[in-house]
Amino acid sequence: MADRSSHDPLAGIAFDRLPPAGAYGAPGEPGVVASTAEPFVALVLARPGKAASVVDRLHRAFSVALADRPHAAIEGNTTVIGTAPGRFLVLSRTDADLFGTLRAILGTDATVTEQSDGYVTFDVTGDRVSDVLAKGALIDLDPVAFHVGDAVTTVIAHIGVTLWRSGEKSWRVLVGRSYEASFTRFLIASAAEYGLRLENKGSEGRG
Amino acid sequence: MRIPCPYCGERDAHEFAYLGDATLTRPDPAAEDAEARFHDYVYLRDNPAGAHVEWWYHANGCRQWLKVERDTRTHAIAAARAAREADTPAGDAA
Numbered sequence A: 001m002a003d004r005s006s007h008d009p010l011a012g013i014a015f016d017r018l019p020p021a022g023a024y025g026a027p028g029e030p031g032v033v034a035s036t037a038e039p040f041v042a043l044v045l046a047r048p049g050k051a052a053s054v055v056d057r058l059h060r061a062f063s064v065a066l067a068d069r070p071h072a073a074i075e076g077n078t079t080v081i082g083t084a085p086g087r088f089l090v091l092s093r094t095d096a097d098l099f100g101t102l103r104a105i106l107g108t109d110a111t112v113t114e115q116s117d118g119y120v121t122f123d124v125t126g127d128r129v130s131d132v133l134a135k136g137a138l139i140d141l142d143p144v145a146f147h148v149g150d151a152v153t154t155v156i157a158h159i160g161v162t163l164w165r166s167g168e169k170s171w172r173v174l175v176g177r178s179y180e181a182s183f184t185r186f187l188i189a190s191a192a193e194y195g196l197r198l199e200n201k202g203s204e205g206r207g
Numbered sequence B: 001m002r003i004p005c006p007y008c009g010e011r012d013a014h015e016f017a018y019l020g021d022a023t024l025t026r027p028d029p030a031a032e033d034a035e036a037r038f039h040d041y042v043y044l045r046d047n048p049a050g051a052h053v054e055w056w057y058h059a060n061g062c063r064q065w066l067k068v069e070r071d072t073r074t075h076a077i078a079a080a081r082a083a084r085e086a087d088t089p090a091g092d093a094a
Ligand SMILES: [Zn+2]
Pocket: B005, B006, B007, B008, B009, B058, B061, B062, B063, B064
């Protein structure tokens, strides 16, 4: 693991390469720990008038407490995020044929689009996560206002994201895959004062 | 300026794209004077000081079109509704 506790933790890292795993910023126990994952992702868009039926079908299939509003319903390996009226992102850690699963569940009530190659997620945990995310977002992410299960689609540091609070001190941020390096740089720069431990695949290959 | 998106909640204006006057009605392209009407529809704009009804697109949020009533002098927003539900006659968005 690289040690980048200098005043400029991004020094020498090409802007279009994924920064390597390691400790960044303030030394000691990190205020924020971030790791990336590549869950299976599909987009569900209810056909006109079918939003309630889609909510019901997803609820019965995945046991998620779902409604047609911006929130994260998490059950087991499945997460369903409301991103617009009648539109849901479904994430699975295990179902490689999420598209087929959803087609079978939803029938003609919704269109389903395979999105797995489009996104990465950042799992961000620690005492200072809301302070870090607040540096890039224009919405109130204080834990007093943004509760476990709340989800938003918004912009962080000019990068379009969907983020939700998955636990008391854990958050997930869904970012377009080609923005992975940029969002990682935002995390490093913004978490430097609290210390960041980055656990990712490193800079080999994808830029 | 913050716009109260009916789905997402109150959001900064920079998440939105502005289209403009929501009181205009697209002319009938088959009409005799369609060319003149389209000229007016595309190019001529009122510039009211005060209440205005406008289209805003929540590009960096729910990606839905909104019909927003905004006071052009103060940026005070009286109402914002999903365009898909705002099918009342032009200019009658109250
Ligand atoms: Zn919205």
